[in-house]
Amino acid sequence: MSGATADPRLAAARAVPKKRMRLSWSDPALRGIVWQVVIVALVVLGIWWLVSNTRHNLEVRRIATGFGFLWREAGLPIGEHLIDYSPTDTYFRALLVGVLNTLRVAIVGIVLATILGTLIGVARLSKNWLLAKLSAVYVEVLRDLPLLLQLLFWYAMLQGLPGPRQALHPAEGVYLSNRGLKLPGLVWEPAHGWALAAFLIGLVATYFYRRSALAKQMADGRPRPVWPAALGFLVVLPVAVWAALGAPWTVDWPALRGFNIQGGLTLSPEYFALLLGLVLYTAAFIAEIVRSGIMAVQLGQWEAAQALGLRPGQVLRRIVLPQALRVIIPPMTSQYLNLTKNSSLAVAIGYQDIVSIANTTLNQTGQAIEGVAIIMGVYLTISLSISLFMNWYNKRIALVER
Amino acid sequence: MSDTIEAGHGVASAARKDAPPAIILDKVNKWYGTMHVLRDVSLEIAQGERVVVCGPSGSGKSTTIRCINRLETHQEGRIVVDGIELSDDLRSLDAIRREVGMVFQSFNLFPHLTILENCTLAPIWVRKMPKAEAEALAMDYLRRVKIPEQAGKYPGQLSGGQQQRVAIARALCMKPKIMLFDEPTSALDPEMIKEVLDTMVGLAETGMTMICVTHEMGFARQVADRVVFMDRGEVVEQGPPDSLFENPRTERLKTFLSQILRGH
Ligand SMILES: Nc1ncnc2c1ncn2[C@@H]1O[C@H](COP(=O)(O)OP(=O)(O)OP(=O)(O)O)[C@@H](O)[C@H]1O
Ligand SMILES: [Mg+2]
Numbered sequence: 175m176s177g178a179t180a181d182p183r184l185a186a187a188r189a190v191p192k193k194r195m196r197l198s199w200s201d202p203a204l205r206g207i208v209w210q211v212v213i214v215a216l217v218v219l220g221i222w223w224l225v226s227n228t229r230h231n232l233e234v235r236r237i238a239t240g241f242g243f244l245w246r247e248a249g250l251p252i253g254e255h256l257i258d259y260s261p262t263d264t265y266f267r268a269l270l271v272g273v274l275n276t277l278r279v280a281i282v283g284i285v286l287a288t289i290l291g292t293l294i295g296v297a298r299l300s301k302n303w304l305l306a307k308l309s310a311v312y313v314e315v316l317r318d319l320p321l322l323l324q325l326l327f328w329y330a331m332l333q334g335l336p337g338p339r340q341a342l343h344p345a346e347g348v349y350l351s352n353r354g355l356k357l358p359g360l361v362w363e364p365a366h367g368w369a370l371a372a373f374l375i376g377l378v379a380t381y382f383y384r385r386s387a388l389a390k391q392m393a394d395g396r397p398r399p400v401w402p403a404a405l406g407f408l409v410v411l412p413v414a415v416w417a418a419l420g421a422p423w424t425v426d427w428p429a430l431r432g433f434n435i436q437g438g439l440t441l442s443p444e445y446f447a448l449l450l451g452l453v454l455y456t457a458a459f460i461a462e463i464v465r466s467g468i469m470a471v472q473l474g475q476w477e478a479a480q481a482l483g484l485r486p487g488q489v490l491r492r493i494v495l496p497q498a499l500r501v502i503i504p505p506m507t508s509q510y511l512n513l514t515k516n517s518s519l520a521v522a523i524g525y526q527d528i529v530s531i532a533n534t535t536l537n538q539t540g541q542a543i544e545g546v547a548i549i550m551g552v553y554l555t556i557s558l559s560i561s562l563f564m565n566w567y568n569k570r571i572a573l574v575e576r
Numbered sequence: 577m578s579d580t581i582e583a584g585h586g587v588a589s590a591a592r593k594d595a596p597p598a599i600i601l602d603k604v605n606k607w608y609g610t611m612h613v614l615r616d617v618s619l620e621i622a623q624g625e626r627v628v629v630c631g632p633s634g635s636g637k638s639t640t641i642r643c644i645n646r647l648e649t650h651q652e653g654r655i656v657v658d659g660i661e662l663s664d665d666l667r668s669l670d671a672i673r674r675e676v677g678m679v680f681q682s683f684n685l686f687p688h689l690t691i692l693e694n695c696t697l698a699p700i701w702v703r704k705m706p707k708a709e710a711e712a713l714a715m716d717y718l719r720r721v722k723i724p725e726q727a728g729k730y731p732g733q734l735s736g737g738q739q740q741r742v743a744i745a746r747a748l749c750m751k752p753k754i755m756l757f758d759e760p761t762s763a764l765d766p767e768m769i770k771e772v773l774d775t776m777v778g779l780a781e782t783g784m785t786m787i788c789v790t791h792e793m794g795f796a797r798q799v800a801d802r803v804v805f806m807d808r809g810e811v812v813e814q815g816p817p818d819s820l821f822e823n824p825r826t827e828r829l830k831t832f833l834s835q836i837l838r839g840h
Binding site: 394477479482484492493 | 677700702708743750
């Protein structure tokens with residue numbers, strides 16, 4: 175029986191003996207303190223030397239420091255911008271465009287790489303021999319080749335496509351040429367913004383509805399389906415808002431005019447190649463993470479849960495996923511950070527992300543320190559945000575000691 | 577074999593031969609690929625009857641009882657549990673899994689849930705029981721297996737014997753009519769075997785229908801109404817424990833018993 179463990183209250187009856195500090199080099203506590211003081215002193219000295227050295231050099235070369243240059247006109251052409259931009263805008267706005275371009279690759283890339291990686295990881299565990307082998311080959315090939323090489327490869331492939339006049343035209347409104355991918359776009363109107371807002375409110379409402387449905391089930395045992403409410407909040411509500419505002423619906427179809435394809439949404443070859451390369455490369459790593467996460471849950475867990483009468487969906491939701499995610503989340507965080515930082519390879523294929531734009535800024539203004547500081551600040555902010563979110567999520571799902 | 581249970585004092589039989597049988601296996605056949613692992617297995621188990629299944633390794637004992645709650649599917653023959661014939665129909669599967677509890681050799685507790693949550697999971701999500709009621713029920717069973725004080729801990733913090741008793745309580749929380757045990761003590765250190773066997777004897781005393789795969793002969797003698805000996809996928813011999821162990825009729829059972837006795 176369990177009587178083996180002694181009662182901790184009895185054990186605590188005698189206080190832990192206090193450690194006395196001795197002034198001797200053989201005392202590990204004292205040695206620890208001395209070392210820490212030495213290390214801090216060295217770090218401070220190093221920083222002081224760097225700062226004074228830099229200031230001296232800047233003075234000698236008559237370079238003004240500070241971020242004042244941010245408000246000067248950039249005169250810097252940027253091909254792709256999510257916000258309005260022209261070369262007469264300031265450096266600040268140019269850098270902002272760069273940050274948004276980086277985020278555009280990183281966020282879309284993380285979402286797509288997660289979906290693709292999960293599919294491939296699951297496929298590799300499939301009983302279908304061909305599917306399993308194909309996924310294994312995918313993982314081995316993609317993760318063994320340098321990312322830079324893959325980016326250059328995809329970019330070269332896209333450059334090798336025919337020009338706009340002979341563009342590949344697989345479906346109505348879709349054109350693939352060496353100028354990039356053209357898709358039909360929706361002409362954005364305020365009603366769409368309101369519908370989107372309604373959708374977001376619907377998300378929050380669904381969350382709270384689900385919580386209260388669960389609490390009620392815990393009280394009386396009767397399960398309450400969440401999907402009717404979710405359907406109402408997430409589909410009916412936004413559609414109703416959109417309809418009430420006149421249901422505007424104008425599609426901007428791309429079409430060949432003159433030498434180029436006009437209108438619609440554009441994915442430039444640079445963005446497309448960068449996204450493709452990052453997603454395919456990172457998905458290979460994510461596939462391995464997902465596979466090992468699922469394999470970490472023993473078959474016996476499935477069997478025990480099924481023997482208790484749980485349906486396969488319930489087993490997945492309540493038994494397998496919580497255990498697999500515990501294994502998956504920490505390495506997944508590293509992959510998200512890798513993808514974000516790897517997006518700086520954009521420079522190699524001419525996509526204007528923050529590194530590319532900050533680099534040009536730095537060359538034009540000579541403000542090297544500020545330029546590098548801005549790049550570091552941006553990546554640190556993005557990376558820390560990802561880490562914080564993932565750590566929060568990890569805590570939420572993995573609050574269990576073994 | 578560790579005779580941890582005194583063979584002398586037996587548990588009175590609760591088998592009700594008049595009632596419809598709890599489990600019928602009728603000429604069940606199963607293959608893994610081309611390997612024929614169950615050959616015309618026929619068994620009829622009465623309500624309240626306690627059956628011990630023994631036999632050499634690989635003889636199909638686990639496969640047989642795993643077919644009863646359909647963790648494995650048989651390919652030929654008929655299995656009827658509590659009047660419901662096993663088929664691909666999902667509703668019959670649900671119904672059977674509610675009536676049949678199972679305890680595994682390797683415990684298979686859910687490591688991310690507390691002991692209490694392990695026990696309340698199925699009552700809440702399968703039996704649709706209010707949480708408070710499920711918790712009261714779980715505490716009741718944890719008391720019966722003598723570890724209510726561990727309710728808030730996680731499986732990894734318990735000894736093997738304690739974990740297996742939780743596994744028994746977890747299965748009982750579904751109020752099954754039939755309990756299946758697949759070598760519940762073979763993964764345990766000798767000093768923990770007794771506490772698990774005691775729990776199972778206690779369960780036998782409540783009149784539960786039980787099928788136990790085990791080589792604990794003392795347990796078999798004390799609680800079993802019938803011992804079934806399997807070899808190479810067949811039921812070779814069956815009968816009351818005493819007569820089966822004292823007067824084995826087949827060569828195969830004689831060899832098996834002598835190996836078991838020599839091995840311990
Ligand atoms: N999933 C499986 N795939 C292929 N063969 C299997 C599988 N499970 C069991 N077998 C085979 O089926 C036969 C019967 O196995 P089973 O587990 O029922 O034996 P057992 O009597 O329980 O043995 P043990 O005492 O070792 O547990 C064995 O030959 C085994 O190798
Ligand atoms: Mg077995």
